[in-house]
Amino acid sequence: MAKVALSVLAHPDDAEFLCAGAMTRLRREHGWDIHIASMTPGDCGSAEHGPEEISRIRRAEGARAAAVIGATYHCLEERDLLVFYNERSLEKVTRLLRLVQPEIVFTHSPADYMLDHEMTSTVVRAAAFAGPIRNFLADRLPHQMLPHIPHLYYCDPVELKDPLGRDVPPGFAIDISGVIDVKAEMLAAHASQRDWLLRHHGMDHYVQTMKDCGVHRGREHGVAFAEGFRQHLGHSYPQDNLLGKLLGTC
Numbered sequence: 371m372a373k374v375a376l377s378v379l380a381h382p383d384d385a386e387f388l389c390a391g392a393m394t395r396l397r398r399e400h401g402w403d404i405h406i407a408s409m410t411p412g413d414c415g416s417a418e419h420g421p422e423e424i425s426r427i428r429r430a431e432g433a434r435a436a437a438v439i440g441a442t443y444h445c446l447e448e449r450d451l452l453v454f455y456n457e458r459s460l461e462k463v464t465r466l467l468r469l470v471q472p473e474i475v476f477t478h479s480p481a482d483y484m485l486d487h488e489m490t491s492t493v494v495r496a497a498a499f500a501g502p503i504r505n506f507l508a509d510r511l512p513h514q515m516l517p518h519i520p521h522l523y524y525c526d527p528v529e530l531k532d533p534l535g536r537d538v539p540p541g542f543a544i545d546i547s548g549v550i551d552v553k554a555e556m557l558a559a560h561a562s563q564r565d566w567l568l569r570h571h572g573m574d575h576y577v578q579t580m581k582d583c584g585v586h587r588g589r590e591h592g593v594a595f596a597e598g599f600r601q602h603l604g605h606s607y608p609q610d611n612l613l614g615k616l617l618g619t620c
């Protein structure tokens with residue numbers, strides 16, 4: 371059976387900014403199954419559509435982006451600006467982990483520009499730990515426990531900096547030069563977001579911003595485009611760098 375990589379990030383387009391290059395390579399070079407989950411449907415990500423309408427649009431965009439590499443999109447149906455580390459969100463993410471049985475999990479940097487990202491990071495860290503624990507919410511959760519805690523990787527924070535503006539150097543980088551066009555195609559599937567970001571963040575050139583981050587990381591690591599990651603190495607989490615071993619670090 372194919373091995374599985376899963377990203378659990380806050381919003382429907384976060385994977386296409388932060389880790390779609392590495393996931394595309396896992397898919398194409400190693401035949402892994404890829405799952406892309408967002409905590410919310412991006413219900414606040416519009417100045418013109420109401421929350422239900424933009425959620426419907428963005429779930430479809432998430433599915434279209436995932437389909438570019440034959441991945442599966444999941445929405446965990448929390449709400450924008452309301453992602454918390456609580457029992458409900460931990461149950462949802464643990465349930466998803468047990469459903470797809472990932473060897474590799476990607477989530478946000480523990481320090482990032484907004485709290486939905488930081489809370490998601492915390493929830494995913496906890497869910498990875500809970501995945502193999504039989505007695506955790508035993509009356510509600512499916513019993514196909516994970517055989518062990520998966521390899522957990524934190525993506526670069528947005529704009530590669532923490533909330534205080536400090537650079538966050540990655541533990542290692544993955545060369546995504548060969549798949550940058552695929553990553554751009556996936557990001558472009560989020561058509562509703564370019565206009566919104568322009569209006570709210572003053573950010574034009576939606577796809578260009580992603581490429582600029584890739585170029586920045588790439589320049590530091592001697593390749594054209596790179597994604598940076600840090601591995602969670604706390605007690606009982608896997609200590610070997612499976613992602614780096616499969617894709618090579620730069």
Ligand SMILES: [Zn+2]
Nearest residue numbers: 380381384487
């Ligand atoms: Zn986000």
